[in-house]
Amino acid sequence: MIAATAAILLAIPSTPAIHTLSNGATVCLYPEQNSKGYAAQVLVRSGSAYQSAETDGVHHLIEHLLFLPGNGEIQATAEANGSWMNGTTFREVSRFYVAGPASNWREGLNQLVKLIVSKGIPEDKLSIEKRVILEEIAIQDLDPDSAMDRELWSKAFGESPWALRTSGSSSGIERLSFEKVKTALNDHYTGENIVLVVTGSFDPAVALQIAEQLNDLPRGKRMSLPSFPDIEYGRTAATSPYDTERVGFGFFAPGIGSSNYSAVRIAIESIAGRYGTLADSQLVSRVFFGPSESGSLLTVSISGKKPAIEIEKEVMEMLRAAPTALTQERFRNAKAAVLANVRATQRLPSAIGFQLGLGVLFRDPHFGTKELERVDAVTQEEVVEALRLFSPENAVVLIWSKR
Amino acid sequence: MSGVLAAIAVAPQLITFGNGLPVIVDYDPDSPFVTLVSLSRCDDQSPDRLLALEIACRAIMRETQTFSTQRLQYLSWLVGGRVEAELAGDTVRIEITTAPSHFSLAATLLSELTQRASFSQEALAEASKDLQKDLERRELMPWYPSVREFRGDLGVGPRGPISMRTDVTRALWQHVVRPDRTAIAIVGGVPPSDVERRLTSSFGLWELDPAPGFRIPRGQFGPNPVRRHATVMASVEGPPVTSDRFAAWLVYCGAIGWGAGSKMHRMIRNELGWAYQTGSSLSIRHDKSHAIFHFTFVRAPSFGEREETLKEMLVAAEQSISETDVDRAKSLLIGQYLVGSGGPEGTVPFGQGHVAVWDRAFWLAWWQLRGGFERDSSFKEELANVAHEDVKREARLAAATIKSKAH
Numbered sequence: 001m002i003a004a005t006a007a008i009l010l011a012i013p014s015t016p017a018i019h020t021l022s023n024g025a026t027v028c029l030y031p032e033q034n035s036k037g038y039a040a041q042v043l044v045r046s047g048s049a050y051q052s053a054e055t056d057g058v059h060h061l062i063e064h065l066l067f068l069p070g071n072g073e074i075q076a077t078a079e080a081n082g083s084w085m086n087g088t089t090f091r092e093v094s095r096f097y098v099a100g101p102a103s104n105w106r107e108g109l110n111q112l113v114k115l116i117v118s119k120g121i122p123e124d125k126l127s128i129e130k131r132v133i134l135e136e137i138a139i140q141d142l143d144p145d146s147a148m149d150r151e152l153w154s155k156a157f158g159e160s161p162w163a164l165r166t167s168g169s170s171s172g173i174e175r176l177s178f179e180k181v182k183t184a185l186n187d188h189y190t191g192e193n194i195v196l197v198v199t200g201s202f203d204p205a206v207a208l209q210i211a212e213q214l215n216d217l218p219r220g221k222r223m224s225l226p227s228f229p230d231i232e233y234g235r236t237a238a239t240s241p242y243d244t245e246r247v248g249f250g251f252f253a254p255g256i257g258s259s260n261y262s263a264v265r266i267a268i269e270s271i272a273g274r275y276g277t278l279a280d281s282q283l284v285s286r287v288f289f290g291p292s293e294s295g296s297l298l299t300v301s302i303s304g305k306k307p308a309i310e311i312e313k314e315v316m317e318m319l320r321a322a323p324t325a326l327t328q329e330r331f332r333n334a335k336a337a338v339l340a341n342v343r344a345t346q347r348l349p350s351a352i353g354f355q356l357g358l359g360v361l362f363r364d365p366h367f368g369t370k371e372l373e374r375v376d377a378v379t380q381e382e383v384v385e386a387l388r389l390f391s392p393e394n395a396v397v398l399i400w401s402k403r
Numbered sequence: 404m405s406g407v408l409a410a411i412a413v414a415p416q417l418i419t420f421g422n423g424l425p426v427i428v429d430y431d432p433d434s435p436f437v438t439l440v441s442l443s444r445c446d447d448q449s450p451d452r453l454l455a456l457e458i459a460c461r462a463i464m465r466e467t468q469t470f471s472t473q474r475l476q477y478l479s480w481l482v483g484g485r486v487e488a489e490l491a492g493d494t495v496r497i498e499i500t501t502a503p504s505h506f507s508l509a510a511t512l513l514s515e516l517t518q519r520a521s522f523s524q525e526a527l528a529e530a531s532k533d534l535q536k537d538l539e540r541r542e543l544m545p546w547y548p549s550v551r552e553f554r555g556d557l558g559v560g561p562r563g564p565i566s567m568r569t570d571v572t573r574a575l576w577q578h579v580v581r582p583d584r585t586a587i588a589i590v591g592g593v594p595p596s597d598v599e600r601r602l603t604s605s606f607g608l609w610e611l612d613p614a615p616g617f618r619i620p621r622g623q624f625g626p627n628p629v630r631r632h633a634t635v636m637a638s639v640e641g642p643p644v645t646s647d648r649f650a651a652w653l654v655y656c657g658a659i660g661w662g663a664g665s666k667m668h669r670m671i672r673n674e675l676g677w678a679y680q681t682g683s684s685l686s687i688r689h690d691k692s693h694a695i696f697h698f699t700f701v702r703a704p705s706f707g708e709r710e711e712t713l714k715e716m717l718v719a720a721e722q723s724i725s726e727t728d729v730d731r732a733k734s735l736l737i738g739q740y741l742v743g744s745g746g747p748e749g750t751v752p753f754g755q756g757h758v759a760v761w762d763r764a765f766w767l768a769w770w771q772l773r774g775g776f777e778r779d780s781s782f783k784e785e786l787a788n789v790a791h792e793d794v795k796r797e798a799r800l801a802a803a804t805i806k807s808k809a810h
Contacts, residue, residue, distance in 0.1 A: 036758050037742035067663070071673050076664025080731040082738030084662060101741040128676035136679035138701035142545060142631055340485070 016356055019208060023191030023219040027211040028360055029204045030197070030353070038105035038200035039349035040112050041097035043357040045193035045223045046184070048164045049091040057133070057168015058176055058184045060089040064129045065121035065181065066096070074115050083108040085115070089166055092225055093361065094188075099350045102201035106210070109198060113213045119189055123178050133173050140167060144242040148301040148398065152250035155236060156396045160229045190220020197357040200349030228252075233396055237309075240400035245308035247315065249300045250396040251389070260386060262338075262374040267386035270326060270334035271319070308399045316392045323387040331380045342372050415588075415767055415776060416595045420607040424582035427767045427776050428595040431760065436484070437591030438500045438761040439513050442768040443580040446493035446689040450555045451563030451619040452575060457490040458530045458565075459572050463497070464488065465526035468519040475515070482508045488516065490561065492751035493687045494769065495580055500761050503592035507601055513587075514605035517580055522572040531565045546699040549634035550684050553808050557638055559686040559693050564620060574617035582609050586771035590764040633706045634699045635809040637713045639801035641692040644752075644773050650785040651793035652692065653753065655801060656683060657732030658724050658794060659717070660696040661739075664731050666723065670716060671698050677709060687752055694801075706809040714807050720798040726791045737783050 016030040046059045067075050067087065078085040083100025085108070096115060098108040140146045150165055157163035168176075194214060198207045231252045240246060302311055318325075345351040355371070415429040445456055464479065464486070466472045479486050484501035497516050499509045538548050555562025587606065589598050641652035660667045660683030668681045678698040686693040696713065703709070716723075736753070743756035752769055755762050770779045 037756075068673060071669050072663050075662075076669075076731055079662045079664045079735040079738075080727070082734040082741075084735070084738070086663070099742070100738045104738065125673075128674070131676035132672055132679050135677075135700050135702060139545060139632065139679060139699070142701070336483075 021212060021215050023215050023217055025191040025194040025214045026360055028197040028356055029207055030199045030356055031202055031204050033201050035200040035349055036102055037099060037349050038102050038202050039097060039099040039353045040109045040198045041095060041353050041357060042112060042116050043195045044094040044188055046094045046188035047090050047092050048166045049161050049225055050223060051161055051164055055180055055184060056164055056172025058180055059094055060168050061176055061181055062185050063087045063089045063094050064133060066115055068122050068125045069120040074111055078108055078111045081107040091166055097350055105202040109207060109210050113210055117213055117216050119185055126178055130173055134170055137167050137170055144246055145301045148246055148248040151398055152248045152396055155398060156231050156250050157229060158232060161226050188223055191217050192220050192222040195357050195360045197353040199353035235397040237399040240402055244303045245402055246301060246303040246400045247308045247312045248398040251394060263378045263382040263386040265338050266334045266378055266383045269337050270330050271322060308401045312399055319390055319392050323384045326384055331383055338375050342375055418599050422582040422609055422611055424606055424609060425586050425771050426602060427588045427771055428598045429590040429763060429767060430594050431591055434591040434760055436500055436760050437503045437506050437593045438498060438764040439509050439589050440498040440764040440768050441513060441517050441585055441587050442494040442496055442772060443585040444494055444772045445579050446687060450558055450561055453561035454563040455567050455572060455575050455619055456495055456579060457561050458527060458534060458567050459522060459576055460488040460490050460495060461530035461533055462522055462526040463516055463520045465523060466521045467515045468521055469515055478512050482512055496750055498761055506593045510601050510605060518609055520576060522569050524569050527567045527572060545632040546634045546680055546697050550636060550695055550697055553636050553695060554686055557693060559688055571617045571619060574615045578614035582611055586768040588764040588768035591760040632699055632701045634697055635706050635709045635713055636695050636697040637717055637805055637807040638693055638695045640804035643691055644687050651789045652797045653736060654729060654732045654789045655794045655797040656694045657736050658728040659720060662735050667696055685753060710807050710809040714805055717805050718802050721795050724794055724798055729791050729794050733786050733789060737786050740783060
């Protein structure tokens with residue numbers, strides 16, 4: 001059944017067309033004319049890893065401020081066109097997207113391009129939007145999984161920009177001046193740092209014409225992510241700041257790149273199922289790509305009814321045994337689960353578009369579009385190799401106990 | 404290409420069994436999937452019954468009167484795809500999506516789950532714990548438990564004792580999940596003739612047994628999660644979905660609380676900077692509809708002024724909602740109706756689009772329970788035809804029903 005489904009789905013997409021505009025901006029067009037919807041997104045080489053202590057939170061603040069001219073007029077106009085528009089700031093990229101019914105793609109794309117090209121950030125809204133972000137940060141602080149994730153980055157990366165919080169710290173946001181915001185905006189929102197991806201049902205020729213408005217941006221200088229510092233591996237125990245006990249693992253796995261990403265996904269899935277069995281626990285995992293294909297970080301947060309220290313012991317034992325414990329059945333189940341996830345993603349123009357955009361940034365334009373095929377081709381031996389990357393000796397471990 | 408597709412498209416067909424159970428079949432020969440969804444209306448049930456149904460949905464995959472846990476899980480594994488059961492707002496939803504070649508097995512599983520679920524004491528206890536944990540894990544959506552509780556206060560959402568008994572759950576299930584309160588929709592790569600042939604012997608023989616009497620036990624209420632945030636909420640009432648006024652009321656809700664261009668988002672977040680999260684939540688009941696508009700914050704010391712501001716905004720809405728507000732809300736609702744992808748409250752009406760077979764199956768069954776599946780295709784026109792004056796009228800009527808809460 002899986003193979004048959006894969007064949008049908010793979011018959012639909014064509015190869016994405018990638019254009020480079022005269023100012024260096026990249027435009028990736030991936031039409032799927034049977035789709036009922038469309039999605040357009042702009043990925044910008046910006047995010048918390050590009051910051052310093054002095055500019056902590058600036059890219060998140062820019063993401064918010066860009067939507068504010070005219071009291072949110074661009075978003076409201078997109079909605080008046082039957083689409084919805086939003087943005088997210090990550091460590092390595094800022095993402096702006098618009099999505100809606102296929103018939104409305106042209107106006108939605110126009111609004112998205114306008115959002116980026118106008119670079120309109122209203123100075124008189126700075127203090128109000130800082131308040132909104134401080135509320136966002138306060139809500140994130142209620143969530144133990146998010147807090148554990150931040151702590152793991154902080155433990156692993158120390159003073160490096162990679163340890164900075166994606167939303168910014170409260171004090172960082174409060175300190176930011178409008179001048180710092182303008183400087184970061186002008187440095188990062190330039191042709192060399194922009195990737196526009198359009199997916200779903202649309203006319204590629206017209207989309208390219210609209211995309212050419214991005215040429216109004218200066219070429220600018222391509223921004224580079226900072227190198228990863230040496231990771232500070234090890235185990236730290238602390239009193240839990242939340243009601244529950246919790247264990248976090250941060251795996252720095254230098255061998256992960258787009259070439260073995262599919263095998264890694266299956267490896268993680270096979271581990272994830274085992275965590276649930278062992279610890280009666282909640283598992284949250286995030287995979288992250290580094291500055292090149294040289295490394296990735298997986299952070300995992302586990303809570304359960306057992307004391308954190310027992311969960312840690314069980315997980316460590318399980319991880320050591322994982323490469324040899326991968327039975328054919330477990331491999332098959334994990335692969336089927338990942339395939340189901342990929343299939344679900346491929347029906348959503350916004351999800352496939354985001355993957356395509358990341359692929360362009362990572363020099364792998366087939367990342368996303370070929371994922372079903374790649375996952376289907378992964379062998380059990382490749383997953384065993386991937387499991388070896390998640391060695392307990394390469395983990396940053398954080399234990400939150402109640403006492 | 405679209406002309407070719409249009410030429411072979413077949414309108415959904417309705418099969419009605421002798422017991423009154425409607426089955427809508429939307430055959431899509433190109434689909435690699437088929438979705439079977441059973442929706443049973445519970446929009447007239449009390450909060451404690453809704454909670455009991457919510458727990459029952461979480462317990463349903465444990466065993467049936469025919470299959471042990473192991474056999475049921477094996478059957479589910481054989482079916483593949485996805486199997487879901489939930490209290491989806493105003494309905495009990497059971498959905499199976501699989502390959503057309505597995506349709507017969509999926510029909511067997513759906514028949515077992517709807518007609519012969521066991522609800523052992525152990526399964527119910529596990530489901531209660533599971534629900535409690537789930538509510539406690541909504542830290543990134545702190546508004547959710549608050550809105551849920553307010554809905555319970557208003558009598559339109561689940562609230563009640565968290566421990567349920569097998570006999571009571573079975574009786575309640577039999578009272579709600581029965582042929583005359585249920586609609587089944589099957590969308591995807593299985594033709595109507597195959598559907599009818601396969602379902603006649605299972606769903607066609609589903610008997611309209613009278614449900615035994617039951618009473619939800621008084622008991623311990625689930626502990627409220629510890630709150631470190633404040634949520635300000637205001638509810639308004641609206642007409643039932645069968646009313647000619649419903650589309651206008653929905654547009655009114657959209658103008659106030661849906662999207663970044665809504666009046667609430669622009670005022671509470673963009674102008675005042677009070678909250679990061681603003682939103683709205685619907686309850687579609689058999690006699691009337693309800694909307695709760697809400698926003699959440701952590702850093703402010705008190706919420707009295709903020710509650711008043713929200714209420715004042717709703718009172719002033721008749722005058723303040725402009726034609727532009729109405730046009731934006733209509734377009735956004737139509738867009739969401741076509742390609743929406745759901746939200747944090749599960750598969751609920753007017754959060755879902757019509758992209759996937761499971762979305763389409765949900766909507767066909769949902770409308771069938773509200774007068775006929777044909778309205779699914781005409782509802783976009785209803786929204787498009789709403790006039791500014793209609794929305795102002797709904798704003799005026801809604802203002803007379805405002806109830807608010809903050810904590």
